[in-house]
Amino acid sequence: MQISGVVKIAKRLLIFSSIVECNAVVFLAIRWVPEYGWFQGIYASVFHFRSSFNSAGFSIGSASLSGYIILKALALPIKGMCVVIFTTFVLNLTEDAPFLTILFESVSAFGTVWLSMGLTGDLSLVGKVMIIGTMLIGKLGPLTFAFAFAKQSPDLVKHPEEDILIG
Structure with a gap:
């Protein structure tokens, strides 16, 4: 370089x-x-x-920033936008393609909608890894974050427990 x-x-x-x-x-x-x-x-x-x-x-x-907590409903879209922006930025640095094409590929990968403007096949190794990672985050991210932020309710049903001797 x-x-x-x-x-x-x-x-x-x-x-x-x-x-x-x-x-x-x-x-x-x-x-x-x-x-x-x-x-x-x-x-x-x-x-x-x-x-x-x-x-x-x-x-x-x-009180630090505790009085200004972001609503949990906004946390997921903001994190998704950050992933798309980061992917777009990295692809913009590593690939020689128009910005809107790169942005489209990034959003499409995060949304896992299987749409492409033909850039994916021509990406460098770094670009392909970024697209794969973005697809993985887009597919698993919302579900993972939903479970991470969900409140666990106490079990309403209690199952009996017993030590059983075998042999």
Whole structure:
């Protein structure tokens, strides 16, 4: 790989991470600016995004982010969108194809709808592994997350237990 290729990838990574960070800060600011005012709301949004992005877990307030829990109904679609965005980003770096074709392949793989624009057969090894992984996550993900977040109810039926001697 030439140095110009590394610079191109670094620019794409910088642009992608900046877009994701700005979107996250905007969404947090929508919630916190009315509550804290412009300066404090923007500061809290940037601080909490950077803290969560780096997995530091710091918080400005005493209650952390517990007062701003995302509804469980939104967690699954957001995680699905993250998988599709990540797959699209990786394929955009590794494949030489139009962006919309790559996006279509990523969404199709996550939804396991068996549709393609003809790119799948021409993917590199990394691209094929990403598509396979996305299909697996798309197929198993919703069911796995549903069971992970489901509340377990206590058993209403109790079965008798007994040690039986055999022999």
